[in-house]
Amino acid sequence: MSTPQLPLPEHFDVNQVDKVWRIPYQERQQEALTWAAQHSIPPASEDDFRTCLLLVDVQNTFCIPGYELFVGGRSGNGAVADNIRLCQFIYRNLPQITKIACTLDTHTALQIFHEVFWINDTGEHPLPLQTLITPEDIETGRWRVNPAVVGSLNLPSQVPASNPYAWLQAYGEHYVKRLTEDGKYPLAIWPYHAMLGGIGHAVVSAVDEACFFHTIARKTQTHYEIKGQNPLTENYSVLRPEVLNDTDGEPIAEKNSTFLQMLLGYDRVIIAGQAKSHCVAWTVSDLLAEIQQTDSELAKKIYLVDDLTSPVVVPGIVDYTEPADAAFNKAADARMNIVQSTEPMAQWG
Numbered sequence: 001m002s003t004p005q006l007p008l009p010e011h012f013d014v015n016q017v018d019k020v021w022r023i024p025y026q027e028r029q030q031e032a033l034t035w036a037a038q039h040s041i042p043p044a045s046e047d048d049f050r051t052c053l054l055l056v057d058v059q060n061t062f063c064i065p066g067y068e069l070f071v072g073g074r075s076g077n078g079a080v081a082d083n084i085r086l087c088q089f090i091y092r093n094l095p096q097i098t099k100i101a102c103t104l105d106t107h108t109a110l111q112i113f114h115e116v117f118w119i120n121d122t123g124e125h126p127l128p129l130q131t132l133i134t135p136e137d138i139e140t141g142r143w144r145v146n147p148a149v150v151g152s153l154n155l156p157s158q159v160p161a162s163n164p165y166a167w168l169q170a171y172g173e174h175y176v177k178r179l180t181e182d183g184k185y186p187l188a189i190w191p192y193h194a195m196l197g198g199i200g201h202a203v204v205s206a207v208d209e210a211c212f213f214h215t216i217a218r219k220t221q222t223h224y225e226i227k228g229q230n231p232l233t234e235n236y237s238v239l240r241p242e243v244l245n246d247t248d249g250e251p252i253a254e255k256n257s258t259f260l261q262m263l264l265g266y267d268r269v270i271i272a273g274q275a276k277s278h279c280v281a282w283t284v285s286d287l288l289a290e291i292q293q294t295d296s297e298l299a300k301k302i303y304l305v306d307d308l309t310s311p312v313v314v315p316g317i318v319d320y321t322e323p324a325d326a327a328f329n330k331a332a333d334a335r336m337n338i339v340q341s342t343e344p345m346a347q348w349g
Contacts, residue, residue, distance in 0.1 A: 005092040005344060006039055009213070012087060017206040018080045020060055020199060025212060032216035041095050044220035050098040052266040053090070056238065056273030056280045056309075057105045058083065058207050061193040061200030063274060068193035068200055071275040071310050074321055078310025079274055083204055086272055086308050089341040090210040094218060096345055098266065100211050101223040102203055103238040105194040105279065110149050111231045112175065113190050119146040129314055132186040138173040145172045153231050158250045167246075171232065174247040184242055185278075187234070194228065225259055237282035239290065260290055268301050272308035272341075277320030280309050281327035288334055302336040303348060304328055 011031060035041070044050075061068045063079040071079040090097065109116060115125035118133065120143055126133065137143045145168050159167045176187050194201050203211070211222045225238055230253050233241040239260055241253040263269050273280055284304060291298045311324035332338050339348050 006094055008088060008091050009035060012091060012206075012210075014084050017084045017087065017204070018065055019205065020064060020202075021205045023205060023209045023212065028209060028213055029216050032213045035094075035213075036217040039095075041217050044098045044218040047098045049268070050266045051096055051268040051270065052099045052101055052263060053097050053270045053272070054263065054283075055086070055100060055102045055207070055211075056271065056283055057103055057194070057275075058086070058204055058273050059105060059194055059200065060202050060204055061105070061195075063204045063207075068191045069312075071312060073276075073310030074313050074319070075310075078313075082272070082274070082308050082310055083207055085341045087206050087210045089272075089305070089308065090207075090214055093345055094214055097214060097218070097270075099220055099223060100214055101225060101263070102211065103225045103227055103273070103279070103283075104201065104203070105228045105235075106196050106201065106226045107192070107194050107228055108196055108231070109192060110152055112172075113188060113234050114192060115189050117146055117149055117231075118143045118172075118189070119148075120144070126189045128189050128191040129317060131189040133176055133189065134186055135173070135177045135180060138176055145169050155232075156246070156250065156252050158246065158248070170247050171252075175233070175243055178243050182242075196229070223262075225256075227256070236279045237286040238279070239283060239286040242282075260287070263287070264291075264298060266301075268303060270303045270305060272305045274309060275312045275320075275324075276309040276328070277311035277324035281324055284331050284336070285327060288331055288336065292334070296334070299331075299335045300337070302331070304331060304336060304338050305341050306338050307340050307342065 009031065062071050063083055064070065065080065111117060115128055118126050126143060133143050147165050150165050150168055155164060179187060215222050227238045228235040230241055232252050233243045235241045238256060240255040244251060244253050246252050271280065271284060287302065288299065306328065311320045313319045313321060328338055337348060
């Protein structure tokens with residue numbers, strides 16, 4: 001717990017964190033092995049106190065300027081500054097991080113939060129970043145599910161083969177109502193982002209490099225957790241989709257109990273990533289809900305790193321800074337720890 005921080009390795013370049021590039025893995029492997037020997041870094045399997053660093057959606061689509069959903073925060077450079085500090089945090093605390101787990105927001109075009117899923121009577125689709133679909137929009141017919149997408153969706157087994165569109169229309173209305181009832185964000189139409197197979201889906205190059213360096217130095221495989229592929233629901237939190245059931249209470253998705261148990265198996269869980277107002281906030285909220293249902297004392301081993309995450313801010317359109325801060329304040333009230341990456345981990349308690 002009192003291990004001193006390490007220096008930064010020579011290959012780390014703060015000026016490359018906002019760029020996408022090919023990592024020289026073979027070179028980094030030898031450097032990591034030499035680094036581990038030089039600094040007497042033991043294998044993670046020898047850790048008595050086990051720490052998991054959970055990185056939420058640290059992907060190009062959210063973290064590289066000019067990409068689909070760059071999280072700038074109010075500063076305009078939020079995710080880049082966060083990732084500079086994140087890489088520094090990983091390198092300086094290599095001996096104290098047992099495992100790094102990366103969530104990967106993973107999407108295809110035909111999903112409920114993308115514009116092509118919805119249509120109006122004139123054949124127009126809702127504009128991304130400018131449209132929130134409400135229950136009133138469905139009831140008045142302003143937006144309806146696009147019938148052209150039905151045949152390409154992998155619908156649940158309970159959907160009647162005779163009229164899948166009627167089921168999907170009813171589900172769309174149920175979905176937006178359920179979001180309101182559960183106190184979730186309204187259904188936002190997002191730009192196409194984190195597209196499976198695309199560059200935006202990949203982990204930020206500098207962060208991926210740090211994770212790989214950690215893997216080799218500590219002999220512990222980085223864990224990658226896919227989320228967000230279900231076409232019928234948003235999936236901000238890695239622990240559960242926004243909606244789990246259809247109009248009849250039949251399941252359309254399920255909680256990620258396996259990943260939850262993996263996280264809670266560690267002595268300390270550190271959470272960072274993007275965006276503070278959405279995927280980080282809902283992951284923290286769901287984690288807290290699960291903890292409170294089992295053992296509220298577990299909250300004390302969760303650490304939220306406030307300078308390694310930023311909220312969604314689109315100037316002139318939306319600013320989610322206050323909801324993001326409220327989510328962290330709620331977590332702190334429940335005895336989760338709010339910390340800064342620049343503070344030595346030994347001082348976290």
